[in-house]
Amino acid sequence: MGRAETAAFGSDIVAETLRSLDIPYIALNPGASFRGLHDSLVNHLGNDRPQMLLCLHEEHAVAIAQGYAKVTGKAMAVAVHSNVGLFHATMAIFNAWCDRMPVLVIGATGPLDAEKRRPWIDWIHTARDQGAIVRNYIKWDDQPASPGAAREALIRATWIAETLPAGPVYVNLDAWMQEAPLAAPLPPLDPRRLAPKIEQRPAAEDVDRVAAMLRAAKRPLILVGRVSRSERGWAERIALAEAVGARVLTDLKVGAGFPTDHRLSLAPPGVFPLPPAHAALEQADVVLSLDWIALNGVLPSRPAAQVIHVSLDHHLHNGWSMDHQALAPVDQLIAADPDALVSALCRALAVASGAVETAVVTSPESGLESADAAGPLLVSDLAVRLRAALAGRLVSLLHLPLSWDGAFWPFRHPLDFIGSDGGGGIGAGPGISVGAALALRGSGRLPVSICGDGDFLMGVTALWTAVHYKLPLLLVVANNRSFFNDEVHQERVARARGRPVENKWIGQRMTDPEIDLAGMARAQGAEGFGPVTARAELDQAYRRAIAVVEAGGVAVVDVRVEPGYTPAMASALTRETKIRETKE
Structure with missing residues (x-):
């Protein structure tokens, strides 16, 4: 791929700054408001450091950056198209905020100089204060008016994003500034001297x-x-x-x-x-x-x-x-x-720490599965049989459903589990998993994500990016065909009001028709297995799916599980409910 050697436009300076900050990737869904930056990334930098990652939705793009940060602690870049792309991205930005993860979100606006706007489209894609859309759940934002100011804004934004407590930041680029020729070359800058590392040590x-x-x-x-x-x-x-x-x-x-x-x-x-x-x-x-x-x-x-x-x-x-x-x-x-x-x-205390062993997954203990071998599959069956299928491998769990019980799977290394979505935003699981898989590529770890069916359905098209860029990933869907957590809430409300609890499923269940989750995975280019409803089928599906991932592919296993929580999880949820009721 050819590339221009000398920066000639404002967006070339922006692209060069991202490279100087050692940002390896920029996830994006294309948009005309940053067409200048897009050209600079491709034709000035050769689509290398940062490499563009094409996403099918801006929310996935930010979730991928969040997943990358959860593994590395470093900010990845995201580009979103004007106000409309930023609106799409808001849920994922809020997740990253609550999760305290660094993400560099780069937005764009139609020309701030009204005389330079194209009729209609540039006007509806221009806002007086675009950063106000997300300012309440980011650490910092700016709207630089020149290439020099844009360079400083990106350096400052990355510095702020990665300084503890970490979080997302937003830099909004004027489309005209991006596309205007440079009046003169800019003097070189060393980002390391402008953004010195801040170490918050105790007294x-x-x-x-x-x-x-x-x-x-x-x-x-x-x-x-x-x-x-x-x-x-x-x-x-x-x-x-x-x-x-x-x-x-x-x-x-x-x-x-x-x-x-x-x-x-x-x-x-x-x-x-x-x-x-x-x-x-x-x-x-x-x-x-x-x-x-x-x-x-x-x-x-x-x-x-x-x-x-x-x-x-x-x-x-x-x-x-x-x-x-x-x-x-x-x-x-x-x-x-x-x-x-x-x-x-x-x-x-004169305490010496030992070495950390990179522990492989071990076979599960007895007693964790359902006692009814002929009964319907439970989340415990999904977990225990997956752990048995992965025994002897290095595995990172990238996402877990609310129905998960910590007793299912021991964590013995800091990368054995990377945490939840942060803001409770359903739909983040697939995108976060793709970003974490990107960060783990070449690590020797097998990336595994377990998502609820609602989470999977809202985020499934994030898997296209994993397939397109050949990011190995195993995603297992705990498919109870319901937004079950809300069934639990409706049951509590009904009991408190003396109303019929048998109606709790209405407006919650995803049946009639059943949704083909494996088919949706195949539509993104992944291998889809299921629906799996029996234990023997589950073992076979896991073996085949793991083989796909170990060969470099993306595999999804749809496991039909009964709605419900383990006794331990139910006990913890009951206690939380009683605390709320006591306060009321």
């Missing part, structure tokens, strides 16, 4: 105080929330817990932060903590929270323990979004990177 006196508290504690407990995918951080968390004898609780809303089958692991991870976790929190004398997302939701209302919360998240709290959660009783807030605090504690 020495805070480290000493916490170390002393942990030494003296009889029943310490560590809550592992938002932490990095770093192997060093993983090893140091294990070393710290073992040194002070702390029990550890983890969370399915975020990526794996501690081995879930370790002797100090308090309970399997869940979206909502299980009853054993609450009992241990009642008895703890010191609680160390490593950026736990909803601290108020796990602590007793009047905790006897001394509570130490390590977080930078307060820097992002605003008056529009309530994702900051309720205030929690905290005795000491340490505004620092949780990884840095744990590392400093290990040094203060």
Whole structure:
């Protein structure tokens, strides 16, 4: 592919800046408002660093960037077409915001100079303040008016996005600025000097105080929330817990932060903590929270323990979004990177961390499957038989459904599970999975995603991008033919009002006709298997699908499961409901 050697237009400067920031990919759905940038990426840079990733929807493009960030911690670029593309992208941007993941979203607008707008189309694609569409759930935005200003805006935006607490940013480019010839060459810039790394380390006196508290504690407990995918951080968390004898609780809303089958692991991870976790929190004398997302939701209302919360998240709290959660009783807030605090504690306590083993999937324990071998498939059957089929392989779980029980699958490495969508946005699972698979390409890990049927149906066309760019991915659909979580809510409302619970399915079930999920996968170029309704069929479908992925392909297995939650999950959900009812 030929390429122009010298920057000649404003958009050439934008493209060169993305390369100087070492951004390897830019996901996009094409649009005329950034046609200048599109040309520069292709004909000036040769579609290399960044390489364009064509997506079928802007929401998928942002979700892919979020999935990439969940593995790497680095911002990928996304281009969205004017206001209409940004409107499409908003749900995924909100997910990335709640997930605290860095994403560089580049938008565009019709010419800001009204005299340069084409009739009709440029006018409807121009907004006076386009950034206002997303400003409440991004870290920063800008609308630069010149190539020089655009270069600085992109450098600043990436710097802000990746600085903890991380999050999405938005830079809106004037179409005329992109397409206008450069009046003169711009002087060179070194992004590394303009965006120095910010390390949020704890103060020495805070480290000493916490170390002393942990030494003296009889029943310490560590809550592992938002932490990095770093192997060093993983090893140091294990070393710290073992040194002070702390029990550890983890969370399915975020990526794996501690081995879930370790002797100090308090309970399997869940979206909502299980009853054993609450009992241990009642008895703890010191609680160390490593950026736990909803601290108020796990602590007793009047905790006897001394509570130490390590977080930078307060820097992002605003008056529009309530994702900051309720205030929690905290005795000491340490505004620092949780990884840095744990590392400093290990040094203060003279604790040496060991090496991290890249553990393969092991065969499941007995008793996790349904006791009724002839009965309908349950999510437990889906999980246990998938784990058995993948035994002996390195696997990363990229997405899990709400019906998942943490006891199904132990996490033994920071990349064994990368966390949820962040904002509860159904439809993000496939796109996040594609982005994570992109980041894992060449790692030796087999990317596996388990999505609910509603999530899959809203995001299925993201799989076309994975097929097109040859990103191996196994996606299993836990297909209960319902938006079942809402059935649970309708049942609770009906019971509270003395109304018939048997009507809870109306407006929830996806039947009559049944949807051919495997056919929808095949329509994107993936291999589709199912619907699978029996255990013998499930084992065979898994074997065939895994073979497809190991050969470099994308495979989808549609597993028909009964609606419902495991007893542990149901117990946790019931407790959360009682908390709400008590407050009401």
